[in-house]
Each structure stands twice: as C-alpha cells, then as structure tokens.
Amino acid sequence: MPKVIVTRRWPESVETVLSEKFEVVLNVDDHAFSHAELALAFESADALCATVTDAISSDLFGPEARVKIIASFGVGFDHVDLESAREHGVAVTNTPDVLTDCTADLAMTLLLSCARRTAEGERELRRGDWTGWCPTHLVGSRVWGKTLAIVGMGRIGVALARRAHHGFGMRIVCFDLYDVAPDILRELDAQQVASLDELLPMADFVSLHCPATADNHHLINAARIGAMKRTAFLINTARGPIVDEQALCDALTSQRIAGAGLDVYEAEPNVVPGLLKLDNVVLVPHLGSATLETREAMGLRVVENLDRFFAGEHPPDLCT
Ligand code: DGY
Secondary structure, X not given: OOEEEEOOOOOHHHHHHHHHHOEEEOOOOOOOOOHXXXXXXXXXXXXXXXXXXXXXXXXHOOOOOOOOEEEOOOOOOOOEOHHHHHHOOOEXXXXXXXXXXXXXXXXXXXXXXXXXXXXXXXHHHHHOOOOOOOOOOOOOOOOOOXXXXXXXXXXXXXXXXXXXXXXXXXXXEEEOOOOOOHHHHHHHOOEEOOOHHHHHHHOOEEEEXXXXXXXXXXXXXXXXXXXXXXXXXXXXXXXXXXXXXXXXXXXXXXXXXXXXXXXXXXEOOXXXXXXXXXXXXXXXXXXXXXXXXXXXXHHHHHXXXXXXXXXXXXXXXEOO
C-alpha cells in the first residue's frame, strides 16, 4: 500500500475512504505543518496531500525525497513550486470543477454583502447601536442593472457571471487572456474587452477570478484601483497576492472606491491591519469552497487522483 501523508484534517468521510485505500498518516490535531514536517513527509511518504497552507518550496525536492505525487486539496496550486516538481518528476494534482459553484456563491455573497452593507449593519445591531428604521439608514447600492466586470473567465468567473446575469439582472463585461467561447458570451449577453485598463472604468463591481501567477502579482495596484469608478466595489475570492492589499486599504480609507469584499489575503491568516477598522470592506476568512458537500467532493477528487496515479495511469487533474 502506498504511504500517504495528509497535512490537514479533511471531512471524516473522506479520511475514512483514504484510510481504506492507503497507509495513511492523518494530522489529528490539524496544526499547520512546519517546513521541517513537510521535509520529513517528503522523505517518508509516497504521496503528500497538501493544501494552500503548505508552502511546497524548491528545497523540499531534494535527493532524499520519496514523494512521487503531491495531491493538493484545492483548485489553486500557487503554493507548490511546479517547476521544481516537474524537474524532479513529481506529479502535482489539484481539485477543479467540484468547487466552482460554491466559490461563485461566495463571490456573489460578498458582492451583495458589500453593496447592501449587511456586515456593517450586523455589527451596528450587535453593538446595540441600531435606533430603528429610517429612510436614510445604511443606504447601499442597487445590484440589478449594474455592470459586473469579471477578470478571468474560467470556470468560477463564468459561474459567477451566470448567477449575476440570470439571477440578479447584471450586465457582464469581462477580460481574459484567452478568447471566451462565443456561446458563453451569447448566453450571458456579455462583452469581452481587450485589456484590464479598458475593463476597470466600465464596472460597478469588479470580481477577480484569475490564478496567482507571477504575472498577476499586484495586478490590482493603486493605479488600477484609481481607474475604477469612485462608486465601484472590488471582490476577491481568487488569491490575495493578486491585489496590493495596502493600496486597497488606502483606497478604501480615502473612499477612492466605494467598497470591497475579500475572501483571500496576501499573507494569510494575517490581514493588513487598516482593513480591520474599515466599514466599507467585508472580510471573510478564505471560505470560498467551505461547504461540507464541496469539501467532501474535493477530498474524493484527491482520492481519484491518487488511485489513478498509483494504478500507473494519468491522474485526471495533473498540473505538471
Ligand atoms: C482553492 O481551492 O484554491 C482554495 O482557495 C483553497 O486552496
């Protein structure tokens, strides 16, 4: 039986399936692995089931490494040094598809929450500061009829566009390095524009759905935030480093844009302290895929990748 080390707790049902199929080492107290623990895992297991909290850096792929596959639990794989993995012939897999809808739901939640000031209102009510209904109380921004700009029209970007257009009557504009399929643009009555700089000034809401590549580091910086409408909102459920978090904090402080909804941060679990004091930002702790159904499906997707890999086949979600 191949030996598999799992770096975090997974839904119990999936840990059971894993334990039936492999010689599994579980992380019973769910602590985040230290670098030394990752190094030990690399030397002692055939497979490492990692997550976004494990920095799989180049030095781990040393001559002592026994690991043949990093089967990551999550769609993003920016925490793994893919080049080193390729160089050392280590397979890397992720878990796409199964988390698309829940992540799009969370992006829509943030969009609605910052437009309608629900988090701010909840804080006010819990503090005991609500004095009753009045026509000017916590007046937000209408969503229907507004323009949503999607940066990255992959699976999650399209799923959000569907919710926003068909469910909330929003107009969709988008930017992607690739041509979006004409039938998708037609279905969404959407317009694809040629550049981010063309896209940003058009939008009432901007939602990020691109990967955290080196090219996308601080894609949304002070200048790009400055190109947005003063009344616009920024939503990020993709990855923290895509946004210059301090620049965003400054822009929200000076009300250069109306607000933001964030699920991801540059240095998780830390957040730029200034953001915590602002009412015009909704902050949630990396919850995009956090439903039981999706987390179980992600786990089973990892199991399928491991099964196929150890059967000598091509794992379905190979990233290397
Ligand atoms: C994902 O699937 O990429 C989530 O953000 C967790 O890593």
